[in-house]
Amino acid sequence: MSSETKQDPVAQMEKIVSLCKRRGFIYQSSEIYGGCGGVWDYGPLGAELKRNLRDAWWRAMMRDREDILGLDAAILMNPAIWKASGHVDTFADMMRECTLTNKRVRADHVEPQGGTVMQFTGAKSPGGWHLNRTVTVLMKKGEHIESFRKRVRALLAQNAGDAAGKPDEIELLGEQKTEVLEGSIDFHPESGGLLGEARPFNLMLRTFLGPTATEADVTYLRPETAQAIFAQFKNVFDSSRVKVPFGIGQIGKAFRNEVTPKNFTFRSREFEQMELEFFIKPDEAVEIISGSVRAWSEGADLGAPQQDWGWEMWHRYWVDQRTKFYESIGLGDVLEYYWQNKDDLAHYAKACVDILCEFPFGTEELEGIAARGDFDLSQHQKHSGKSLEIFDEELKAAAAKLDDAQKEALVQKRLAAEQAKTKGDPLPEADVRAWFDRLFKGFYVPHVIEPSAGLDRMALAIIAKAFDEFEKADDKGRKETITVLRFHPRVAPVKCGVFPLLKNKPELVAKAREVYELLRPHMNCFYDETASIGRRYARQDEIGTPFGITIDFDTLGEKGPDLQDTVTLRERDSGAQQRVKIGDLLGKLLPLLR
């Protein structure tokens, strides 16, 4: 977005949504049937854009490195996986809703409270707004009746939006005291409104696997792609001759029954993730092999991984790598970082960084990079009963050189760390010693760094960043709004437009088709011979095509042999034109698209 287009975020998003539909980037799912909540379809250009992003990720993570392997796992899995991962529990809380404010609380998180139960048969305001249902609210102990009424009016006004008008003008109807309660868990802790029945809010999409549809056949569409990587970790390790540290990456669909899908494709119920699980040695193993673990300090060199890196350096390394990736697709200058503090973190997580991006509706998360220790693999080891330890030859050899005092020092260091933990219970000493026994023999469950990115969010970020709109006056001084998508050439859905200057001259058309056929095997091109040349440029600008090629009479040799077989190459953002020999086109364009 350029500065001149910054304005009302809702209007800005509406323009983007409208352009996406009009030009075939993104459509509402099932539109002819009235749509389908929280689900979106990608049209021809959207499909190309997503493919380019997927390819860029796959290339940066797999092709350009030697230490990461790909996986393409099924969306359906054994439901036991979701018990082990914690999704069945954390995604299925019982929730209760406040009947006054409609705020939701976890049913098991309501503190008992006492007070006087007050009922109103309804409410109305001078503006014509009225509420026709009974509202039950707890007047807390010591709360003055007038300040209580004022509070109820304010809450009603807040919930009704603009329609109810000013809180002071709301008239509460049919006030009645019903009873005095102690230790009730049926009222919202803040508003005091009566809570509705407890209902399960299951964020996972349930389905049935197999021809019968009984409870025994229930499974889920995966809520994230990561768990398949953990579940297949041992297979990949055993079949690929890799050593820790190494990673497994995967791109695929995931599904969540979002309570509030919103912001266009940003929060959808069906979405695509690009996840990497990068497995590293536990810090203790690094210390045994290298003698010490390198500490992170500001400005440390993250260029090339080193043998003495512990989880912290690896975590920083991946934040750096992912930042470089976003820079390479043109999002470098709109990124922000949020380092989760200790209170935000799950008990098993050591650190987590959100990479945020500026959208018209706010700065929101594109990718999370978490250091998750050995939590996931250990959970699957426990639930499946299968060992997910790996054997590390180098570690075994290094450990064999330690004497008993050195080994005991490592154990003591870990025991002290366990005692110092602020979240979760410390691991019992016996378990710590058992873990070190395995470690000294060269066995451990790898730890993991997880960069997890949302593809649909990335596509939306790219579109929102590229969106530019400005006013331009034509010859008659009539103002027109011009829209340009300033995509990085690497991600642009169409790379090049090819145009004969005029379409009623068969020689021009034939030559243009020739150029089109020359480029087409190497890049997504678009041939257009209709309307004026200016309009054709403008159409391509609007879908973000970075280059345009025009075939004119000079190309045919009308002005002599010097210009024969040269074309006009036009660059989208500057509008600059240059004469290029047809034979030089590929050599000139291809490096700009990689």
Add this chain to the structure above:
RNA sequence: GCGGGUGUAGCUCAGUGGUAGAGCGCAACCUUGCCAAGGUUGAUGUCGCGCGUUCAAAUCGCGUCACCCGCUCCA
């Protein structure tokens, strides 16, 4: 799920009970010419969907669906 708002041509919108509209876009043709150019011609709608009120509904009522904004999720 709850409240508020919106829904008319591909897009943006006008149309307050009496024959469905505009601008832009789109398509075709003309133009030796490079940034939404000019001219001519043309196509496009169960007025989100359903039920009701009425002689008559895009318009009024009820229901329903989707989207937007708020209730905080974290890809």
